[in-house]
Amino acid sequence: MPPVIAPASSARVALWEGAGGIGVTSIPCPPPRAGEVLIRVSVATVCGCVRDAIRERRLGSWPTVLGHEGVGVVEAVGRGAEALTVDGISLAPGMRVVWARDVGCGTCGACAAGATAACAEPRELGRQAMTDTWALTGSLASHMLLPAGAALALVPAGVPDAVAAPAGCALAVAAAAIDRAGAIAGRRVVVLGAGMIGLAALAMAVEAGAASTTAVDPCAKRRRRALAFGADAALDVDARVPACDVVIDAAGGADTFVRVSGSLARGGVAVVAGARAQVPDAVVDVERLSRDGLALLGLGRPSPRHVLDAVTFLAATHAMRPWADIVSPPRGLEAVVEAVAHSGGSIARVAIAPGTPASAVTRGEPAHRP
Numbered sequence: 518m519p520p521v522i523a524p525a526s527s528a529r530v531a532l533w534e535g536a537g538g539i540g541v542t543s544i545p546c547p548p549p550r551a552g553e554v555l556i557r558v559s560v561a562t563v564c565g566c567v568r569d570a571i572r573e574r575r576l577g578s579w580p581t582v583l584g585h586e587g588v589g590v591v592e593a594v595g596r597g598a599e600a601l602t603v604d605g606i607s608l609a610p611g612m613r614v615v616w617a618r619d620v621g622c623g624t625c626g627a628c629a630a631g632a633t634a635a636c637a638e639p640r641e642l643g644r645q646a647m648t649d650t651w652a653l654t655g656s657l658a659s660h661m662l663l664p665a666g667a668a669l670a671l672v673p674a675g676v677p678d679a680v681a682a683p684a685g686c687a688l689a690v691a692a693a694a695i696d697r698a699g700a701i702a703g704r705r706v707v708v709l710g711a712g713m714i715g716l717a718a719l720a721m722a723v724e725a726g727a728a729s730t731t732a733v734d735p736c737a738k739r740r741r742r743a744l745a746f747g748a749d750a751a752l753d754v755d756a757r758v759p760a761c762d763v764v765i766d767a768a769g770g771a772d773t774f775v776r777v778s779g780s781l782a783r784g785g786v787a788v789v790a791g792a793r794a795q796v797p798d799a800v801v802d803v804e805r806l807s808r809d810g811l812a813l814l815g816l817g818r819p820s821p822r823h824v825l826d827a828v829t830f831l832a833a834t835h836a837m838r839p840w841a842d843i844v845s846p847p848r849g850l851e852a853v854v855e856a857v858a859h860s861g862g863s864i865a866r867v868a869i870a871p872g873t874p875a876s877a878v879t880r881g882e883p884a885h886r887p
């Protein structure tokens with residue numbers, strides 16, 4: 518039995534205050550209400566979405582507790598409604614879990630039909646302003662409050678915290694991209710971008726029986742990393758990409774995506790995962806699209822079951838690949854400012870252990886090397 522821990526009365530959080538920047542502060546930690554789950558965060562990882570949220574400076578998106586990727590332990594579950602994992606396990610204090618980035622509203626047509634990925638107004642962890650009833654919105658904190666309806670999955674024993682932390686965002690997106698691409702077995706797969714999503718997509722494609730896997734990334738260090746994650750080849754962005762059946766865009770620029778999609782064989786499918794900047798002169802060959810029966814697909818949001826797919830994948834294969842090497846040693850909450858400024862550097866993720874006092878922070882590889 519896990520030790521019983523008295524619920525915390527306050528939480529230390531990385532609070533984004535818009536023009537006021539990011540500060541570490543303490544805020545009240547009320548008990549969860551019906552269906553809500555209070556999490557004690559063990560490790561949170563800083564993904565590109567956090568930086569994008571700040572750069573976009575969306576109106577009404579602050580003050581908020583930043584972050585959504587993470588792994589933690591259930592500290593309390595609100596009374597009056599059962600809180601379940603994606604696969605129907607009743608959540609209880611002491612369970613180690615990961616969670617999806619977005620929480621369906623539970624009332625719109627899509628949510629009513631069980632298609633929460635298409636929810637009209639999802640609650641976005643770490644990306645929307647805190648309210649009177651939901652202040653612990655993000656994972657870059659000692660505690661976070663998951664609203665009723667959040668998609669959680671248990672983390673199997675043996676998967677280290679730092680490896681599990683990105684499962685709810687990056688790995689769920691990769692699982693969704695593989696899912697969207699359809700059949701992978703026997704097909705030639707090209708992944709654009711060897712960041713966390715791209716590496717996960719490569720590894721998942723290998724496990725799914727891809728005939729070959731090729732990574733495309735402008736950075737030599739990231740290309741080497743892709744080979745360590747199972748890619749058969751890793752090419753620079755201007756190299757000729759051989760004929761392929763599946764392209765998964767996990768970070769490539771729009772022009773790279775259009776060019777590489779030119780290598781799709783008949784019946785090929787390209788999946789664009791994640792947000793993309795508009796590139797006005799990126800042109801899709803519509804005539805070829807029709808003639809060769811190609812499919813160009815956007816990803817949208819992952820479904821709750823993709824979080825489960827991600828942890829299931831990690832449980833089965835995490836020891837086969839150097840996941841721990843692409844996450845920084847855990848730092849204290851005060852390191853969030855630097856981590857947000859430099860996410861996207863030479864390691865895939867900066868890890869934050871919110872319970873680590875600043876004086877005990879491990880000094881490891883810096884978040885970014887020029």
Ligand SMILES: [Zn+2]
Pocket residue numbers: 564565566567585586618686687
């Ligand atoms: Zn994310």
Ligand SMILES: [Zn+2]
Pocket residue numbers: 621622623624625626627628629633635636637638639
């Ligand atoms: Zn909804």
